Amino acid sequence: MSGSALLLQFLNGLAGASSLFLIAAGLSLIFGVSRIVNFAHGSLFMLGMYVCVWLAPKVGYWASVPLAAMLVALCGALIEVGLLRRIYKAPELLQLLATFALVLVIKDFALWAWGPEDLLGPRAPGLTGAVPIAGRQFPQYDLFLIAIGPAFFVLLHLLLTRTRFGILVRAATEDREMASALGVNQRGLFTAVFALGAALAGIGGALAIPREPANLEIDLAVVSDAFVVVVVGGMGSIPGAFLAALLIAEIKAFCIGLGYSELTLVAEFIVMAVVLIARPWGLLGRPIAELRGRDQADFRLAATKPMLAMLAVLALVPIATSGYALVLLTDVLVFVIFAVSLHLLLGPAGMVSFGHAAYFGLGAYGAGLLVLRYEAPMELALLAAPLLALTGAAVFGWLCVRLSGIYLAMLTLALAQIVWSVVYQWDSVTGGSNGLVGIWPAEWLASRPAYYFLALVVCALSVGALWRIVGSPFGQALRACRDSPLRSEAIGINVRAQQWAAFAIAGTFAGVAGSLYAFSKGSISPETLSVPRSVDALVMVLLGGVQTLVGPVLGAALFTWLEDSVSREVAYWRAGIGAVILLLVLALPYGIGGLLRKWSSR
Amino acid sequence: MVLSVERLSKAYGGVQAVRDVSFSVAAGEMVAIIGPNGAGKTTCFNMLNGQLSPDSGDIRLGGSSIAGVPPHRIWRLGVGRTFQVTATFGSMSVRENVQTALRSFYRENFSFGRAAGARYVEEADALLERVGMRDQGERACAVLAYGDLKRVELAVALANRPRLLLMDEPTAGMAPEERGALMQLVVDLARRERLAVLFTEHDMSMVFGYASRVIVLHQGEVIAEGLPEAIRNDARVREVYLGDA
Structure with a gap:
């Protein structure tokens, strides 16, 4: 690459870094003040984009930017007052889920308000030309963007160091209890900070408009990029965010400039891995005092007999029907395996995984690739595909067990997003956005009842195995690591090894579910391993209750049935699912399992 | 010597928390480390137990170096530990806490096939008996009084039949009348089983009543070491603690 091309790529990177x-x-x-990771931050960015495109024809582009910022800030304030304020003390997992519900609601709102098509906005008046730099043409607008990042960095820095508001924000970030003991008005402060953060996202979205159209897919892409930046830079550190944004954006720019855009994700992954191993709290971050939830005792509902009875009933279903009910039940069985495998991480291991669909998808794609590209017999593919999921879980898990709490959740999400992007972009192997078609079971399993029986057997064996693992010395040692890592290490338990193994096991069973899923559908697409699929699994586990293994079984069944009936009846079903999640978080934090226990102990 | 520490040092940023500390503990001996807040006691403990690795110096357990070895491996070499703020498994019963330590001792952390609950019940009860907690085995750890938690922790720390027991403020937070009983228990253990015990303590009556030897730390350095009587009368120690010259 010549010197001038290098310079241009560098400038491109700087422009990307600002946004x-x-x-x-x-x-x-x-996060610094409220300790909430706002999953919906990408959605606020998306709102900024749409609002800008909507207002620009009316008031002109430049006026639409601050207006977008203000509207999004208002929206942020409403979210804080209406929802977040109620869940500041809830476990992290519920907070993440609640903000994810907002992602769904905002997405459907944008769909309803602006339609499904990408909306192209205006170019920025006065900055539509290009300037010659080192003998090449460089867009004026990109130069403007390059200046915007540092400008906001300086403004934020001044705001945080020179104003009373900034001092309060920093005090609350350092020590929330102390700040409130000193009489800081927390309510107002939290609302203001949330509005400010939302405004920044809104500006980011509005400023992106001259470079790309407003679209409905941007929310998760942006928020997982932001997660990577924040994990690398250090949570709650503005200079860290600035440094990491530069680093990540430059890496992206150079990978693309060198013509290896596929390498972008791999490079991002490697940077993140190196930073996390060397500095687990990010480049400029500091360890966060863990906000531990109450110790909620695990319990085992005495459910062996009811479960066996249910199994017997399920085995008789094909006598009654071979219609759609059987298809739906097969789906339920697949998702029961998926949810129960996630439960191992969420429950006994106490690790929040926001990327469990990655292993589900690896199982599904493993099965698809084995039968389509290597012409393996279906039976072999079904057995071998989970090994791909195992490999993925082992590699990612190795990285993940170095972190805990919120960092762990964000890392699992970012890693899953990387897998999704690889599958989405690698056309020649994975079929890209079209996915793979024609993954059919062997002939003797091709009929609906036959495949249903296969799913039933695999599901019963998987749930039985996981039940056994949770109750085994391994499972109890895992629980010990969750309760007190300090004590666990001091009685000879290698906490990381224990958690790593849990990751690998959970990933393998998710892979089993994925491989079973692929053959039941006949085709798979990148959606199979997308973030919403990961969240589905979380909702299933929480709906059922995380304290007992019966919970996810019930949760998966109920959720699959609900999703099936809602998505067929209602146009804006995503918002519907979002509403269910919010209801769950606000009204039913211990899930159905918790309710059952309450009733049975009466 | 069960434990010998040679010229151990540790700094955080610019602060020298522990400087050139050397001492040793023999089997059957009960050694107290005392010193004002910030003297470096807990830092010392965390290096002995592997939570921190020293900047320089060596820690030898029965002749082999354990400096920088992770805690879970130090435990396998026969070191039990109780913490200043008790660390137990809050979602488990008292007995399950001890059973978990026992299963780890018998190297079952990666055993998948068996049900964990029925394993080593009698052995766990025997350990609880020794600390006077046998009748509370079924209770959830989360609901115990603090003094009882300390005793559970001791039972857990004894599960690997340690040759060295590290106790960081064993009686902190306990009712005064319980303190002596716990210390007497530890003294008996040390004598009967030739256990080496190293403990820190703020309650001086516990130190002078039960320690066989006392080491005094001040600003990260050892300023005195000897029998309790000698320490009580040491001018330097009086100066540090009482401010009189």
Whole structure:
């Protein structure tokens, strides 16, 4: 690459960094004060884009930017007052889920308000030309963007160091209890910070409009990029966010400039891995005092007999029907395996995984690739595909067990997003966005009842195995690591090894579910391993209750049935699912299992 | 010597928390480390137990170096530990806490096939008996009084039949009348089983009543070491603690 091309790529990277910084700074700021990771931050960015495109024809582009920022800030304030304020003390997992519910609601709102098509906005008046730099043409607007990042960095820095508001924000970030003991008005402060963070996201979105159209897919892409930046830079650190945004954006720019855009994700992954191993709290971050939830005792509902009875009933279903009910039940069985495998991580291991669909998808794609590309017999593919999931879980798990709490959740999400992008982009192997078609079971399993029986057997064996693992010395040692890592290490338990093994086991069973899923559908697409699929699994486990293994079984069944009936009846079903999640978080934090226990102990 | 520490040092940023500390503990001996807050006692303990690795110096357990070895491996070499703020498994019963330590001792952390609950019940009860907690085995750890938690922790720390027991403020937070009983228990254990015990303590009546030897730390350095009587009368120690010259 010549010197001038290098320079241009470097400038491209700087332009990208500005927009990354705006979004990551808001996320970091909100986390610093409220300890909430705002999953919906990418959605606020998306709202900023749409509002800008909507207002620009009316008031002109430049006026639409601050207006978008203000509207999004207002929206942020409403979210804080209406929802987040109620869940500041809830476990992290519930907070993440609640903000994910917002992602669904905002997405459907944008769909309803602006339609499904990408919306192209205006170019920025006055900055539509290009300037010659080192003999090449460089867009004026990109130069403007390059200046915007540092400008906001300086403004934020001044705001945080020179104003009373900034001092309060920093005090609350350092020590929340102390700040409130000193009489800081927390309610107002939290609302203001959330609005500020939202405004930054809104500006980011509006400023992105001259470069790309407003679209409905941007929310998760942006928020997982922001997660990577914040994990690398350090939670709650604005300079960290700035540094990491530069680093990540430059890596992206150079990978693309060198013509290896496929390498971008791999490079991002490697940077993140190196940073996390060397500095687990990010480049400029500091360890966060873990906000531990109450110790909620695990319990085992005495459910062996009811479960066996249910199994017997399920085995008789094909006598009654071979219609759609059987298809739906097969789905239920697949998702029961998926949810129960996630439960191992969420429950006994106490590790929040927001990327469990990655292993489900690896199982599904493993099965598809084995039969389609290697012409393996279906039976072999069904057995071998989970090994791909095992490999993925082992590699990612090795990285993940170095972290805990919120960092762990964000890392699992970012890693899953990387897998998704690889599958989405690698056309020649995975079929890209079209996915793989024609993954059919062997002839003797091709009929609906036959495949249903296969799913039933695999599901019963998987649930039985996981039940056994949870109750085994391994499972109890895992639980010990969750309760007190300090004590566990001091009685000879290698906490990381224990958690790593749990990751691998959970990933393998998710792979089993994925491989079973692929053959039941006949085709798979990147959606199979997308973030919403991971969240589905979380909702299933929480709906059922995380304290007992019966919970996810019930949760998966109920959720699959609900989703099936809702998505067929209602146009905006995503918002519907979002509403169910919010209801769950606000009204039923211990799930159905918790209810059952309450009733049985009466 | 069960434990010998040679010229151990540790700094955080610019602060020298522990400087050139050397001492040793023999089997059957009960050694107290005392010193004002910030003297470096807990830092010392965390290096002995592997939570921290020293900047320089060596820690030898029965002749082999354990400096920088992770805690879970130090435990396998026969070191039990209780913490200043008790660390137990809050979602488990008292007996399950001890059973978990026993299963780890018998190297079952990666055993998948068996049901964990029925394993080593009698052995766990025997350990609880020794600390006077046998009748509370079924209770959830989360609901115990603090003094009882300390005793559970001791039972857990004894599960690997240690040759060295590290106790960081064993009686902190306990009712005064319980303190002596716990210390007497530890003294008996040390004598009967030739256990080496190293403990820190703020309650001076516990130190002078039960320690066989006392080491005094001040600003990260050992300023005195000897029998309790000698320490009580040491001018330097009086100066540090009482401010009189």
